[in-house]
Amino acid sequence: MLSREEWRKVVLAAADDLAVTTLGYEPGQVVSNGSVLPEMPFGSFVALTGETISVQIGIAVTRPACLQLARAMLCMEADEELGEEDLTDVLGEMVNVLAGGAKSRLADRVEPMRIGLPIVVHGFVDVTKVAEVDVTIVRWGAVEAQLILLRNEHGV
């Protein structure tokens, strides 16, 4: 069974990979870590599930941060606008890549896992049945994002 720190390390490694190869940033700087879920103006989660593992990997950002990440990801100009649907689509793809990166990195260490489809969140998430919440704020360039891990009872 992986610890909270091991899960976080794996997701941060996947996030660094994404930041460098797709967003054109340097690897992220960890600003802080905690266990309180933020309000999510723009959030997206993807489930990683196995026989005993149930983890949601998520990312939450403000709208301006989401816009910056989307522009970086799509190589757009700094003043180009994007609609809400495009922003949530970008966030969903980002979290999908994070989940894939985490799954690949853990392939030899945990049971086989399936990747779900991204879901989009605007606002707060109720985590009453989640045993463990891990929130890491990372900074990519001038952008801050919150990387979130939700592990439920049998996944802890």
Added chain:
Amino acid sequence: MSILIVDDSKAARMILKRALNQAGYGSHKAEEAGNGAEALAKIAETQPDLVLCDWNMPEMSGIELLEKLNADGLKARLGFVTSEGTEDVRQRAREAGALFFLSKPVTPEGLQEKLAPLLG
């Protein structure tokens, strides 16, 4: 030559198109489909030279698309470009006849390595 990009994420399709350009395949005609079912119709209609396909998609996944193409006797050269990357998934793709398997995040170098033997 024509390439069909199949991914439910518009952003992912844009990224893959950009990577194709950067890898030197910008002169190829690139079409898009948002899921396996839409791709199936486009493949039957336009018979693209290569299909670049995501694995996890709603309605019809990438592997379901490839298995359906095989079952229907539709010949398509298909490679997966996906966030998946574990050996069990790669094995299933190989067994279904996928030409290659490329894990996201996609780089032009990674794409070129897979496509050069197929497209030159």
